[in-house]
Amino acid sequence: MHTHWSWKGLWLAGVVSSAAVAVTAALRSQVEGRSIWKPINAISHIVWGWHAAKRRELSVRYTGTGLVLNLAACVFWAACYESWRRAMPRLNSPSTAAVVGVGTSALAYITDYCVVPRRFTPGFELSLSRHSFPWIYSALAIGLILPKWLNSEPTSGHDKSKMHQPTSSSRTRQLGMDADEVTTYARD
Secondary structure: OOOOOOHHHHHHHHHHHHHHHHHHHHHHHHHOOOOOOHHHHHHOHHHHOHHHHHOOOOOHHHHHHHHHHHHHHHHHHHHHHHHHHHOOOOOOOHHHHHHHHHHHHHHHHHHHHHHOOHHHOOOHHHOOOHHHHHHHHHHHHHHHHHHHHHOOOOOOOOOHHHHOOOOHHHHHHHHOOOHHHHHHHHHO
16 A cells, blocks of 8 residues: 655645636536626635625635635645545556545535534535535546546556556567567677
């Protein structure tokens, strides 16, 4: 089992999932006929109170705070995702990444709306309809999964440098030689 943490990978998953959640919330707000900034501002209700959810404009105070809080939450969920993924027997498999990402997102939803006090919810419930929640939590899952899927980590857990080295038979095919020519070539 791997215990090595990749801080770069953790932050990458946190930033990608945070961006995915923020963009999805803004797009869903627009679909619902509201300001794109409203759901981001609503996140800042944790710091500024319930009136933050009524703010429609871009601002450093509400939008900036909302983005920072969203990033912090997504980095936390990325750490949970990484811990659970590394505990799995096939930690680098795309299916493991997907299952753990969806599971992490489901746990985030349960935590956000069934466990934490209302003051510490993400605030999306203050600015979006419940129809937007599957979109937002799917964006979280995709944001957690995507960096692993795009990463060229080997699927068997072996060293990357060895995975990409061609074998002698593949080098032979690349050079257009048969086995006898390779033996002759190697002796010369």
